[in-house]
Amino acid sequence: MTEPPYFTVAGPADAIGQVDVKRSRFLAVVRRVDTEDAARALLAELRREHHDARHHCSAFILGPRAETMRSNDDGEPSGTAGAPMLDVLRGAELSDVATVVVRWFGGTLLGAGGLVRAYGDAVASALESATVIRREQRTLSRVSLPHADAGRVEAELRARGIAVLETEYAAQATLLLATSDLADAEAAVAASTAGSAHVEPSGTQWVDVRAGR
CATH class of the missing domain: 3.30.70.240 (Alpha-Beta Plaits)
Structure with missing residues (x-):
């Protein structure tokens, strides 16, 4: 008996979205990946490309049954970045997908609630341009x-x-x-x-x- 179907995003092009909140810029990149190494490669790539940014937060989900889920706040207050990013991917019912949000600090503290919304909104913005497979x-x-x-x-x-x-x-x-x-x-x-x-x-x-x- 075969397994039930699942959904991911099309490749090879990345889906990209951005939100700006009180002069802080949040750039989200969503990519289809098959392994944890591929998800980490996306993070490493964006760290190199945007080395001037303060934070590079990440989340990914892997496997037909979404068996593997990881997120990282990269210095943001615990639970304010990686977790809401992961929640957006889960809410879209996607797997084999990774996202990184690069943040340039605008000088104004956003508070926990503001960060949760900004990181989640950035990923949601990227998914708007993604093709679901x-x-x-x-x-x-x-x-x-x-x-x-x-x-x-x-x-x-x-x-x-x-x-x-x-x-x-x-x-x-x-x-x-x-x-x-x-x-x-x-x-x-x-x-x-x-x-x-x-x-x-x-x-x-x-x-x-x-x-x-």
């Missing part, structure tokens, strides 16, 4: 065919709504298929080859299936 876990299978039949069968499978992820050429052509259920691949291959070819299960894989929810 639905990810689904698909069942993988392989079908081997004579080279002469591969192009026709691949075209017919695609016409039937079967995702062909790649084609390998060796003694025979092997198509890697992604379907919601193995039975879908079996039925489509049987119809396209008059029952002469068979599928072999090949595990599962998360794939981007469409933009939006």
